[in-house]
Amino acid sequence: MAEVTLAGISKTFGQTGAVDNVSLTIRDGEFVVLLGPTGAGKTTTLRLIAGLEAPDAGRITIAGRDVAGAAPATRDVAFVFQQYSLYPHLTVYENLAFPLRSPARRLHDAEIDARVREVAKMVRIDHKLQNRSTRLSGGEMQRVAIGRALVRKPAIYLMDEPLSSLDAKLRAELRLELKRIQNELGATLLYVTHDQVEAMTMADRIGILAEGKLVQIGSPREIYSNPANLHVAARLGQPHINLLPQGLLPGCNAPAGTKTIGARTEHLEISASTPGNAEIDWIEHLGDQNHLHIKVGEHKLVTLADPYLAIQRGDRIDLKLRNPLYFDAGGQRLT
Amino acid sequence: MINSDTTILEKSAKHAATSTPVSLARRIGGLSDRAIAWLFITPTIALLLAINIFPLIWAIRLSFTNYRANRPNAVLENVGLQNYHRVLTDSDIWIAMQTTAHFVFWTILLQTLIGFSLAYLIDRKFRGHAFWTTVILIPMMLSPAVVGNFWRFLYQPQIGLFNYIVSYVTGVPPSSFEMLGSVSLAPWSIIIVDTWMWTPYVMLICLAGLRSIPDYIYEAAEVDRASAWRQFWSITIPMALPFIMLAVLFRGIENFKMFDMVMLLTGGGPGSTTEVASITLKREAFESWRTGRASAFAIILFVAVFGLANIYVKALNKVKQR
Ligand SMILES: Nc1ncnc2c1ncn2[C@@H]1O[C@H](COP(=O)(O)OP(=O)(O)OP(=O)(O)O)[C@@H](O)[C@H]1O
Ligand SMILES: [Mg+2]
Numbered sequence: 001m002a003e004v005t006l007a008g009i010s011k012t013f014g015q016t017g018a019v020d021n022v023s024l025t026i027r028d029g030e031f032v033v034l035l036g037p038t039g040a041g042k043t044t045t046l047r048l049i050a051g052l053e054a055p056d057a058g059r060i061t062i063a064g065r066d067v068a069g070a071a072p073a074t075r076d077v078a079f080v081f082q083q084y085s086l087y088p089h090l091t092v093y094e095n096l097a098f099p100l101r102s103p104a105r106r107l108h109d110a111e112i113d114a115r116v117r118e119v120a121k122m123v124r125i126d127h128k129l130q131n132r133s134t135r136l137s138g139g140e141m142q143r144v145a146i147g148r149a150l151v152r153k154p155a156i157y158l159m160d161e162p163l164s165s166l167d168a169k170l171r172a173e174l175r176l177e178l179k180r181i182q183n184e185l186g187a188t189l190l191y192v193t194h195d196q197v198e199a200m201t202m203a204d205r206i207g208i209l210a211e212g213k214l215v216q217i218g219s220p221r222e223i224y225s226n227p228a229n230l231h232v233a234a235r236l237g238q239p240h241i242n243l244l245p246q247g248l249l250p251g252c253n254a255p256a257g258t259k260t261i262g263a264r265t266e267h268l269e270i271s272a273s274t275p276g277n278a279e280i281d282w283i284e285h286l287g288d289q290n291h292l293h294i295k296v297g298e299h300k301l302v303t304l305a306d307p308y309l310a311i312q313r314g315d316r317i318d319l320k321l322r323n324p325l326y327f328d329a330g331g332q333r334l335t
Numbered sequence: 336m337i338n339s340d341t342t343i344l345e346k347s348a349k350h351a352a353t354s355t356p357v358s359l360a361r362r363i364g365g366l367s368d369r370a371i372a373w374l375f376i377t378p379t380i381a382l383l384l385a386i387n388i389f390p391l392i393w394a395i396r397l398s399f400t401n402y403r404a405n406r407p408n409a410v411l412e413n414v415g416l417q418n419y420h421r422v423l424t425d426s427d428i429w430i431a432m433q434t435t436a437h438f439v440f441w442t443i444l445l446q447t448l449i450g451f452s453l454a455y456l457i458d459r460k461f462r463g464h465a466f467w468t469t470v471i472l473i474p475m476m477l478s479p480a481v482v483g484n485f486w487r488f489l490y491q492p493q494i495g496l497f498n499y500i501v502s503y504v505t506g507v508p509p510s511s512f513e514m515l516g517s518v519s520l521a522p523w524s525i526i527i528v529d530t531w532m533w534t535p536y537v538m539l540i541c542l543a544g545l546r547s548i549p550d551y552i553y554e555a556a557e558v559d560r561a562s563a564w565r566q567f568w569s570i571t572i573p574m575a576l577p578f579i580m581l582a583v584l585f586r587g588i589e590n591f592k593m594f595d596m597v598m599l600l601t602g603g604g605p606g607s608t609t610e611v612a613s614i615t616l617k618r619e620a621f622e623s624w625r626t627g628r629a630s631a632f633a634i635i636l637f638v639a640v641f642g643l644a645n646i647y648v649k650a651l652n653k654v655k656q657r
Contacts, residue, residue: 052554073560085555089573098569099559148559 001188002063002155003028004049009058011044018044020212021058026156029186031179032217033199035235036209042192043082045209046158049190050077062155078149082160082192084141086133092144093129096120099152115151122181123147123174138165143174150181156188163198175201196236200224208232230260230331237264239291239302241325248296249277251321255334262325265304269320276316283313294319391637398630405624418631428632430607431615438526438611439590443583445530450537451579455571457538458545468542475535483599486528490514490600518608521601525609529596533589537582544578545571577655584647591640612636 004026011019019041026032034042047053049060051072060067067075078099086095096116100107107115120126123143128136133144146162162178163171179202182189193199199206200220207217208231216228227233233241242263246254251269252261270292281300282293285307292311294301296319305311326334366374398419401412422428453471457464474482489497490513498509514524548571556566594613597603603610603618616636620629 050558052557072554072557073562077558079555079558081551081555083551085551087552087555087570098556098561102560103562103565104560148555152559 001028001153001186003061004063004156004188004190005059005061006045006049007059007061009045009048009055009060011041011048011053011055017212019048019055022209022212022214023058024207024214024217026188026190028188031182031187031189031191031202031204032207033191033193033203033205034207034209035193035196035199037194037235039211040209041212042194042209043160044212046079046160046190046192049075049156050079050158051075052079076155078152078154078157080145080149080157080159080162082164084138084145086141086144086148088132088134090133091129092120092125092131092133092136095133095144096129096147096151099148119147119151122150122177124170139167139170142166146174146178153185153187156190157182159189159191161193162191164193164195171198178202196238200236208235226333227262227325228333230262230327230333233262233325233327233333239265239304242268242301242303244296244299244301246326248299249319249321252324252326254326257328258326258334259329260327260331261321262327263301263321267322267324268301268303269322270303270305270309270311271318271320272311272315273318274316276318278317278319280311280313280315280317283311394630394633397627398634400627402627402630403624404620404626414627418628419635421628422632422635427607428612428615431610431612434522434609435591435593435611435613437522438529438593439587441526442529442533442590443586445526446534446537446586447579447583449530450534450582451541451575453534453538454541454545457542471538472535474532475539477532479532479595480599482528482532483596486524486531487515487600490524492516515601516605518605521605521609525593525597525600528600529590529593532596533586537586540578540582540585541575544575547578548574577651580647580651580654584644584651587647588640588644591636 006022006024009019009022010017022041022045024032034045036042044053048055049062051067051070054069062075062077087098090098093116096119097112100112100115117126117129120129123146125140125143125147128140133141136144142162142165146159149157149159163174166174175198181187182202191198191202203220205217206220206223208215208223210231216223216232218226223232224236227236230243234243244261244263246258246261248261249263254261278294278296278301280292281295283305284291284293288307290305290307290309292303292305294303294317301319311317328334399413399415401414403409457468457471477485486497489495492498492510492513495509497514498512501507501512502509512520514520552570552574553566556570561569592613593611594617597609597611597614601609603614612632616629616632619625619632
C-alpha cells in the first residue's frame with residue numbers, strides 16, 4: 001500500500017475538458033471517495049492514475065515515484081471497471097486467478113487457489129466459481145470484478161462505482177464488507193460513486209467533483225456540515241437541501257450579501273399552529289419516516305418528519321430556521 | 336379472435352368487391368400470420384426444390400443405375416450398389432482424394448496463418464489502415480478465370496515474373512524450373528495461387544473477430560499485468576477463435592470442391608499429380624460418360640463433406656458457447 005498524489009492533473013478529449021487541474025493526495029491506507037454527477041470526470045481521474053489515459057498536464061506519483069509515461073502494468077494498481085470488464089471466455093475462478101497468474105508474481109497454484117477461494121467468499125461469489133463469467137447476473141459480475149481487484153495487494157485500489165448494480169440489501173452488506181477489508185488490509189483506496197450514502201459511510205475523506213474540478217475535499221462530516229458552495233451542499237443530504245430566498249422564513253441572522261439560504265431537515269423547526277406561515281402540501285410515507293412537502297407561499301420544501309408526528313395534509317404550521325447555510329449570489333458559502 | 340375460414344373468405348370476397356389498396360391490405364390482414372408466412376416462403380421453397388433438392392434426388396437415383404448421359408435412350412438398368420463399390424475400390428479415386436486432402440490442408444494452414452497475421456497487423460489501426468485493407472482485398476475480388484490465366488503468365492519459365500523473382504532471390508536460373516510442368520512443384524503452384532487469392536477473405540473474417548474484442552478487456556488485462564504475449568494467447572486467440580474456425584470452415588468446404596483454379600492452371604496434370612476429386616468427377620461424368628458411377632462418387636463426396644462440416648460446426652458451437 002502506498003501514498004498516491006495528483007498534482008495539477010488535466011485531461012481534455014477534443015473539446016470536452018474531462019478533468020481540470022485536479023490536485024489530490026490519497027494517504028497511505030486512506031479510503032477516499034470521489035463523488036460527483038455523471039460526466040464529472042470521475043472515471044477519467046481513475047484511468048489517469050491507472051495509466052490508461054495520459055494527462056495533458058500535471059504529475060502523478062505512486063509511492064513517491066513519478067509514474068509519467070509508465071505502463072499500467074508497472075504502476076501496481078488494481079482497477080474495478082465501471083463496465084465490469086470480465087474476461088468473457090473464462091470462468092469466475094479463472095477471472096479471479098488471472099491477475100495472480102502473472103509470471104511477474106511467481107505464485108504457486110496452491111497459493112493462487114487459496115487466495116481465489118478466500119476472496120470469492122468475501123465477495124459472496126464462491127458458489128459460482130465454475131460459471132462462465134458471461135452467465136452471471138449484473139450484480140454477480142460486479143462482485144467478480146471487485147474480487148479480481150481484491151486478490152491482489154497493489155499500491156492502490158481504484159474502484160469505479162463497484163456497487164452500482166447491486167440490490168439495496170447486498171449493497172449495504174458489501175459496503176460494510178469493503179470497508180472492513182480495507183481496514184484489515186490497511187489498503188489505499190480511491191472509490192468513485194454518485195451514491196452519497198456510500199460516500200458518507202465508507203469514506204475517510206470525500207472529494208466532490210463537478211465538471212472536472214475538485215470542488216472540495218474533506219471528511220464526510222466537514223463536507224456535510226461545511227459545504228464550500230451550493231453545488232457541494234446539493235450533493236449531500238436526503239431529502240435534498242432546500243434552497244430558499246433570503247428573508248422567506250424567520251429565524252436566521254444572515255450575513256451581508258446572502259442571496260440564498262440552504263435548509264436541510266435539521267435546519268427547520270416545525271410547530272403546529274394556526275394561522276402559521278406554511279402549509280402541509282403532501283406527506284410521503286417511507287415507513288420509518290415521512291417526507292413532508294411543505295408550501296411556503298410560492299415555494300416548496302421537503303423535510304423529514306417522525307412518523308408519529310400528528311400532522312395531516314392541509315394542516316397549517318409554523319416554520320422556523322435554525323442555523324441554516326448561507327450562500328452569496330455566486331453560490332459561495334458565507335459564514 | 337375467433338374467425339372461421341369461411342368468414343375470412345367472405346370478408347376477403349367483400350373486400351375484393353370494393354377493390355382499393357386499403358381493401359388489399361385488409362385482406363392480407365385477414366389471413367393468419369402463418370398463412371402470410373407460407374405465402375412469402377413458397378416461391379423460395381419451390382425454387383430450392385427445383386434447382387437443389389430435385390437434382391440431388393435425381394443424382395441419388397442415377398447412382399444406382401448404369402445411366403450414361405451420352406446415350407439417353409439406352410435402357411436403364413438398376414445395378415444396386417455396384418457403382419459405390421467400384422468408386423470406393425478405385426485406386427485412382429483414392430489418389431485424387433489424397434491430393435484433395437493435401438490441397439485442403441496446406442491452403443487452410445497457410446491462409447489461416449497469413450490471414451490472421453495480416454488481420455492482427457491491420458487491427459493495430461495505424462495510419463492508412465483502411466487503405467491497406469482495401470488493397471489486400473483486391474485478389475479476392477477478381478474472377479478465378481482471370482486469376483488463373485494471369486498466374487499462368489507469372490509461372491512462365493522464360494518470361495514469368497514469378498520465376499524471375501525466385502531466381503533473383505535464390506540465384507537459380509529462371510528457366511531451370513517449371514512451376515506448372517514439374518511433378519513436385521505443380522501442387523504447390525496451385526496452393527500458392529489459392530493462398531494469394533483467398534488469404535484476404537480469411538483476413539477479413541479474422542479482422543471481424545479481432546474487432547469484436549472490446550478495448551476494455553485489454554485494459555483490464557493491462558492493469559492485471561498480463562504481458563503482450565499473455566494477452567495474445569489468453570485473450571486475443573480464445574476470443575477470436577470462433578471467427579478463425581468459421582473462416583477455416585468456409586475455406587475447407589470451398590477447397591474440397593476446388594475446380595476452376597486447377598482446371599485453368601494445370602488441368603490436373605502433369606500426369607495426374609494435381610488431379611483433385613472434382614476433376615476426377617468431371618472426367619468420369621463428361622469424358623468417360625459413366626454418369627451413374629459419377630453420381631455415386633458425387634454422393635459419396637457430398638456425404639463426406641456434409642458429415643465433416645457437421646462435426647466441425649458442433650465443435651464451433653462448443654467454442655462459441657464458452
Ligand atoms: N474516451 C473519451 N473520448 C471523449 N470524451 C470522453 C472520453 N472519456 C470521457 N469523455 C468525456 O469526459 C467527461 C468525463 O467523463 P467520465 O467518464 O470521467 O465521467 P464520470 O464522472 O465517470 O461519469 P459517470 O458517472 O457517468 O460514469 C464526459 O464529458 C465524457 O463525455
Ligand atoms: Mg464513470
